[in-house]
Amino acid sequence: MSTEKPLILVVDDEPDIRHLIRDILEDEAYRVTVASNGEEAREAFINHQPQLILLDIWMPDIDGISLLKEFKQQNSQISVIMMSGHGTIETAVEATRFGACDFIEKPLSMAKLLRGVEMALENRAKQVAQQMEQAVDPVGKSAKMVQLREQVEKIAGHDMPILLFGEGGTGKHCFAHYLHQMGNYANGKFIEFSPESFPLDSEKLVSLAQQNCVYINDIALLSDEAQTLLRHMLESGRLQQTQLICATQQSLEKAIQRGDFLEGLYYQLNTITLMLPPLREHVEDIPELVHFFVDQQTAQSGMPYRRFTVAAQNRLRNYNWPGNVTELKNVIQRMLLLGDEDDIDVEDIEAALQADPEPAADDIEGINLDLPLREAREQFERIYLLQKLQETNGNVGKAAKLAGMERTHLYRKLRSLGIDTKQL
Template sequence: MADPKAHILVTDDEKAIRNTLKDILEFEDYKVSTAESGKEALEFVSKENVDLMLLDIKMQGMDGIETLKQIREKGIGVPVIMISGHGTIEIAVEATKIGAYDFLEKPPDLNRLLIAVRNALSQKNLEKENQQIRKKLPSIQPIIGESKSIQKIKDLIDKVAPTRSRVLITGDNGTGKELVAKWIHEKSPRSGGPMVEVNCAAIPADLLESELFGHEKGAFTGAAEQRIGKFEQANEGTLFLDEIGDMGLDAQAKVLRALQENKITRIGGSEAISIDVRILAATNKDLEQEIADGNFREDLFHRINVIPIKVPALKDRRSDVPLIAEACLRSLKERDISFSKVTFTDDGLEALKERDWSGNVRELQNAVERLGILAPDHKIDEETVNSILSSKTSASDKLDALAEGISDFQEFKEQAERVFLIKRLEKNDWNISKTAEEIGIQRSHIYNKMNKYNIER
């Protein structure tokens, strides 16, 4: 029998036809509504959810063709089967051109009618499934580049992702290590599970163990309730340990044990909890040197370094700079209409290509946004790149722009403070503890100011 949830609207100005079709379809367990005119049908589908429409062509007032046109003009995508007692090829062609799914002649053959109805509903269900699949498609930005080094990274991701092997991703700040980790997870059999990220450098050493393994209520002062750690949150998924080179030795020992036993114990608890987690780790440090200096455990290094992936610096793949810059500009245009007229010239892209990007892709992204805002006549050419991105004047230019654009002293102080904080956080790769120590304020104050000024990494 048919899906009882399928709702069909029968539209015909002949009551006998409406009732006959209604009886047939209700016998097949469809929900059926009727309309006696095109106007009534149009009003109905504008207010109610309908899965399929049977529409007579020859009706008094608004005929079926005009009704279908108006339905489509309103953006209503319900499949429509046209029915006519005066069917011609010309009418069938016209109906198909404006979006009819099928065309039946009166009186419709019962089997032909039911087959057409089932096929139309099947197509609608398929379109729904496709929409749901499209919604689930990864929203992760692509890894942009055509250089040999970046193609090698993409090939490695394709080979490594389907496995359970642990991966250590290395590279300078801003090269895209996190993006590589996300694509490994996305292309893995675990993509349906969670990917949980932990920035080991941003969490104080005394809190990292609780963050990773969780704690029981009352385990320590301030533990007012039970907390599930990142290992448990990532169960049947992926745990990404970013900046693992900044993890303290005590935490390293406990992580090593968790990887050896595939079990963890919450702080203050006694129960061993089994975990099924794939570990991806990243660092901008030379871990072998850290091992030699006594800062990193060699046994943990060998546990996480099953598959090493080194992400190249931007200076080592200069040919990708124009592609990345244009992708950054497209992204800005999608989220902010004020960038809609901004364009690159060939010499502007070449000038970007020749610059040294010590901050790698992250620095390039910020530079493109700055150029898009400040470029005269919305055109980013060589002269614009060299003048706006001058390392000697960019900081003072930004303060000058603030002073020119803001008349209120308090607002100027806040905006200047925001700029200063962002620059320091970027310099320290968003390591809160390191930034707080460097500028001489408490970590909690930095978090408060990040919330106040809506600062995100």
């Protein structure tokens, strides 16, 4: 295993600051490359692929916030610390909104800078570990899981786009990594794009995608511009040397009917489709999943080992699991963390599965005013948006207009609040 220190890109138009930061970081054994303007920063980003960027906001050719957005579009996992001698709270908030992990004011405190660098790299290492965790083979010996793995083995070597469809928490990330592992570009990178991070520059997209696996999560939420670009790239054959995997938990046919998704893009993507079953349809895999998550959490997170009794596992098998495998994993984590005994029994499971009833869509009195503001606001948003969806018979596009929101923003908000429009 390599013990080489991470590479850090320092972007600042002031030579004294740029060289001072480089010298200090090199004294700490980090590898450092520098850039004096936006153009040099772009070249260094592509050629050197740094793990962390220290980015000045005010530069002569381009501002740091614009560069931050560019870098995050090309690599959503890159860590960026912003620096500024004339920053404001609004600037710091904007930088954070676009993905900066820290904001440091000038004149620089070198102690604070080094702490920020260490924390950013530690967080990045955790993200990498989580990605590796997602890359494990799908767990389960049920007929549905065996059939899915057989399908993956048959299709992974083809260059046609692959569409993963399933409810939230069914394991789309896991199967995307499994497809990459079994595919023609297993030695290449696994590059994940969200609707927010999808690059809108065709040349950048091609350079990132070549000989790699590109995974687009929640493809139904791509902007109109991103959909148009992706359709053009597929029609022109510019993504031929790429394994393209897209995932959705929404019906793309219904999205087309609502005018939210391009029909031409759908036909480009709908060549190979894998349907991931909800956990309630293969509950016989739950004991194996329990053992897997217990071993994983005790090994990776240092949680104490606790045994789930047969009665506890049987209760888990008889739960509906609206959040699917992800919900099961979260319950197991909570049990390992909060349990006091060596064994976790059925009574512990019952307590963990109990949840407060959802407030009705028009029940404004359902808001608990004793909650902190953020949680109370989430309750209000849930009630408000459920009401708008009821008024529009579940039409998200019309609900977005009533709420004064962009459609993609509303989709993300509904997802964050756990509102499934298919259940309405």
